[in-house]
Amino acid sequence: MAKKRPQPNRLKHWLRRLLWFIPGLLLGLCVPWYLYIDHVTESMLDEQWDIPSVIYARPLELYLEKRLTTSALQYELDLLGYQAVSGTPKPGQYQRYKDQFDIYSKGFQFADGATHSRRVKVTIDRGRISYLSPEIYRLEPKVIGQFFSSGLESRQPVAITSIPDSMVQGLQAVEDRQFKHHHGVSWVGILRAAIKNLMAGRVVQGGSTLTQQLVKNKLAYHDNNLFRKLHEALAATLVEHKLSKQDILQLYFNEIYWGQDGPVAIHGVVEAAQYYFAKPVERLSIAEQALLVGIIKGPSWYNPYKQPQRATERRNLVLKIWYDTGIISQSLWQSANRQPLGVSQHRRLKTDYEDYIDVVKRQLRSQFSRADLSQKGLKIFTFLDPYVQFRTNQTARQTSQWLSEDVESAIIVSGAQNAQLMAVSGSKNTRSHYNRALLAKRQIGSLIKPLVYLAALELLPDFDLEAPLSDTPIRMTTDDGTVWQPKNWDQQSLGEISARQALVQSRNQATVHLAQRIGLTPFIRFLSKLGLTIKRSNHYSLFLGATELTPFEVHHLFGVFASRGVNAQVLAVNYVTGSDGRVLSESRIKQNVIADRQNIDVINQALHETTTSGTARKLTQQFRIPGILFGKTGTTNAGRDSWFAGFDQHLQATVWVGRDDNGATRYTGSSGALILWAHLFLNL
């Protein structure tokens, strides 16, 4: 008979098994978990942010005899964030006395070398620099835009040393007072939050440290279950082990989510300062710093645009904490408390440079991929002139005032001799994102006439502008049997006139008589030399501008006259460097001479007469714009399109005015587009 084993032995056996099983279970689960979190934190810290490419305006080059007004220089300095002071300026400041400027520049690393921070003294006399020390100097260029990553995160990393101390200390006072002492997790904080939440019966306080918040933000957790909390706590402890407190704070300021600008997520303090206050972070006031620190808790709940009352209360609470903890003085607390939120009102409006950046994008498309532009931190240097852009925008915004509510406008400005694109406005309305300068294909009307007469000079052996033309009614039958009888704008026919008079007075009938001598096919071939592709056209109305072009294309065509016969592409991008400053791409100035300079000069003489005695005489007789001007008006049927393209020795500008629905207006080229052109040139 088998002996029965005693019970205690069996129990012992199971206990021994359990003793092996529990550590085994812990080892089997916890070690892989720890390794996983270690890997996650490691990759989190090694993560390379997508650095958006930055687009710069042209740097303002200062040299003796440069054309520059005091208002243009003042505008540039203010735009670059220089502070006006009454005493000796320090870096980033300037002192102005009448027409004299004493600037302490900030310096900039250009691709061809560094421009060092130094004192620059400038005197302006009658619109020109009359004194300059040193002999030549470049101010740093203004940042006009960025290319974001596909994740649409807007972020510019900043060193902790560039963030105001009050903000760095203030963040700890509000979010995590034990930050300097804990190792990632504050058990006291968790206990305190748990008691408060228990007493309130709902979640009123969180116990997360700054490090835990950083981990949560990095790992993008959205649920708050116990396992996640444990996960977060372990990761935070590991981060504390791997980074110094200062590094953690820097990472926090660069990483934390600060709100949403449409589809773009605002990450980091630099972008937040720019988005909410349109300022660099170093120049935030105490009240502004407090608002930014306050809204971290809930960027949409405390959204200062949608919930200004709630945001103000939150800001004031933060200010109170800062005062209580000795970060700010009583007087500072009281004055900051009284200030309005002061958030920038321009955030949802199109920026002043958006229309220009559309051209930049087009020109970069063939050279750089979207990923390159959004991730590699390229520096794109353009020809945009911020002051000319500002004046162009101002002019466009006045379209309704100077003309009428029902019309829109588009304006393009470039250098007259070098086709460098200085400014673009695609609408009179800051809320309109439709860039008419680039996209609106409109009939060009009489703007084509200078090209018709240039073609005649180039193609007809015995033709000059003194040749007689017949400004008499003409009747032509097209291939489909339609009868075409062009009329003049004044419904009159002048009889025999010179070609010059026909061009200056924009006579349609005389131009069509000339067109018959040129011929449609040779004319189309001539236009193609200028880079203008005309779709199959078998109608002589092409000679009167019955072809659709965008204002940008028109501007390019008129560049032939401004540059005296050179067909140069209008360029927005000067050059592109990598983040290390190495030039990756530069604009190649390709200049094809497409017409005899003598012929161009003859046409230019007529374009000048147009501005003194022809259809654009308002410029000199009414607006009294100084200098020698050249230009041509253009009008299409029933005033659907009003054009003016013109230039002086320095600038070339093209203006279009019309309705988006292509409806009739009461404007001709000289009563519509020319008015905007004149105001623009008067203000530059």
Next chain:
Amino acid sequence: MKTTLFKIPVLILLAMSLTHCSLRRVDVDDEVRQPAEQSESVIQIAPMAPEAVQILVSQADEHLKEGMHNQALMTLKRALDISPQSALVQQHMAEVYLSDGQYQLAFDWSSMVVNQGPAFGPLCERSRRTLALAAEMLADVETQSRALESVAGCSQKQAPRF
């Protein structure tokens, strides 16, 4: 057989001259600037430009001496922004491209100076020499010979006195 014997040396010579072209680097100082600086023309044209242009051109020359072609080009572009039609700057652009082996660009820029720049003096001579050298490197014999022929036209010699 005779034709083949004739063809082989011609091909070898052609290959050698092409190899020479591809290996050759133009010395701008020796081949373009110095002969022009000794111009004996009685008409000497130095086009007007703001002082800043001259400063930048000198800076670009310094960069070029140090072999920093990119910096030289960027500096010249600054000068060109100040004075877009300056034949002096355009000629320097052509010379930088020539010494950098970018012959098509050297050709384009020197053509611009030949067509629109001064008709007498050192700049006139330099532009034609640059064009001739760029054309040679691009195997454009016709332009090369035309440019070399026109160098003489840049000098307006003093009429002999009797």
